Amino acid sequence: MAKKHPEGYLTAKEARKISKANRKITNELEKKRKRKNVPESEYVTEMKNPENAVEFDDLHTYFFTDAGTVKSVDGVSFEVPIGKTVGVVGESGCGKSVTSLSLMQLLQRPHGQILSGAIRLNLGDKVYDIAKTPQEAMQKIRGNQVSMIFQEPMTSLNPVFRIGEQIEEVIELHDGEGKTKEDIKARCIELLEQVGIANSEGVYNMYPHELSGGMRQRIVIAMALACNPKVIIADEPTTALDVTIQAQILDLLRNLKDKINSSIMLITHDLGVIAEMADYVVVMYAGRVVEKGTAEDIFEHPSHPYTIGLMASKPVVGKQVDELYSIPGKVPNPINMPNYCYFKDRCDKCIEACNGEYPCEISLSETHKVSCYRYYDQKEGK
Numbered sequence: 001m002a003k004k005h006p007e008g009y010l011t012a013k014e015a016r017k018i019s020k021a022n023r024k025i026t027n028e029l030e031k032k033r034k035r036k037n038v039p040e041s042e043y044v045t046e047m048k049n050p051e052n053a054v055e056f057d058d059l060h061t062y063f064f065t066d067a068g069t070v071k072s073v074d075g076v077s078f079e080v081p082i083g084k085t086v087g088v089v090g091e092s093g094c095g096k097s098v099t100s101l102s103l104m105q106l107l108q109r110p111h112g113q114i115l116s117g118a119i120r121l122n123l124g125d126k127v128y129d130i131a132k133t134p135q136e137a138m139q140k141i142r143g144n145q146v147s148m149i150f151q152e153p154m155t156s157l158n159p160v161f162r163i164g165e166q167i168e169e170v171i172e173l174h175d176g177e178g179k180t181k182e183d184i185k186a187r188c189i190e191l192l193e194q195v196g197i198a199n200s201e202g203v204y205n206m207y208p209h210e211l212s213g214g215m216r217q218r219i220v221i222a223m224a225l226a227c228n229p230k231v232i233i234a235d236e237p238t239t240a241l242d243v244t245i246q247a248q249i250l251d252l253l254r255n256l257k258d259k260i261n262s263s264i265m266l267i268t269h270d271l272g273v274i275a276e277m278a279d280y281v282v283v284m285y286a287g288r289v290v291e292k293g294t295a296e297d298i299f300e301h302p303s304h305p306y307t308i309g310l311m312a313s314k315p316v317v318g319k320q321v322d323e324l325y326s327i328p329g330k331v332p333n334p335i336n337m338p339n340y341c342y343f344k345d346r347c348d349k350c351i352e353a354c355n356g357e358y359p360c361e362i363s364l365s366e367t368h369k370v371s372c373y374r375y376y377d378q379k380e381g382k
């Protein structure tokens, strides 16, 4: 690349070359995904542990853009046990959403692709590897077995249809076999009541714009519950809401969790939300998991300097501070990742060994894992 240009600058010729190379890769992957009548044996697999609902195993999800390959998720592994809530936390741009979109096969295609690794989804009688599942089979899983609640409820609701119609459409599509119109309406009202909407008959006939943000998010949650999914992904479900409503929605999710026995993957940048909800916590940084463990492991014994930084940047009621701590610097550019610990340039706890390549995962206990050179002396305990 010509030196006179600033870093990251590409000439038109270079961009064209990248774009051509990308097309070659993505065309091939697309062709594979769009095949019809793929034998199940290609994507049916076994769970490592049948008590898990989902197992992400060394997942690599890349975006092939004209500026280069964005390694949004670069070797992510963690589990979501059945009936538990797993909190995925990290700054903006760490790859949290891309991880969950990979599980739904909702990546922006063709340039977003799962390159390698597995996502094992436990459907009870069968286990699918979502990374290999063709488009055709995926349509039966999405919404039926896994559903998703997005950050901004208005993006999931259609402004020109009444609430009742929209929820009924979901029920009809996924769970409507043998049901009459009355059955479907009854189920719709039941769902509205389940998500804490008092005036369910009234809301049934309303349009989305007639409801507040909190109410809309409840509607979206009702839609996500419509077909009793095994896994619910909630991607920043409360970020667009104000604080009191946020607390109500979290309460609702927590209550529902006990009733429906689904697993919840809760994605947020807010450790407070995680503290209230999660049984397990996964801390992501720049497309990789830097630390994971039970909520107690992470909150009582945060070990990775990034997790410690996140904890320190959380305001605590009653604690007087002159200035709230913030982690210096920003997440590195995912197109040109360094070949050493991604957090090194922002870390104030580095040791000599940190100049080496990306650290491997160290077991601090049965449940608690961290990728950091400061714990390499505990490597024997693995």
Ligand SMILES: Nc1ncnc2c1ncn2[C@@H]1O[C@H](COP(=O)(O)OP(=O)(O)O)[C@@H](O)[C@H]1O
Residues within 6 Å of the ligand: 063, 065, 070, 072, 090, 091, 092, 093, 094, 095, 096, 097, 098, 099, 108, 112, 334
């Ligand atoms: N459709 C896309 N095309 C190109 N890059 C993307 C796309 N979606 C996400 N990315 C990149 O992937 C990285 C992770 O994004 P994301 O998973 O959305 O982060 P977050 O942790 O905030 O949810 C970011 O660097 C983002 O720029």
Ligand SMILES: [Mg+2]
Residues within 6 Å of the ligand: 096, 097, 098, 235
């Ligand atoms: Mg996101």
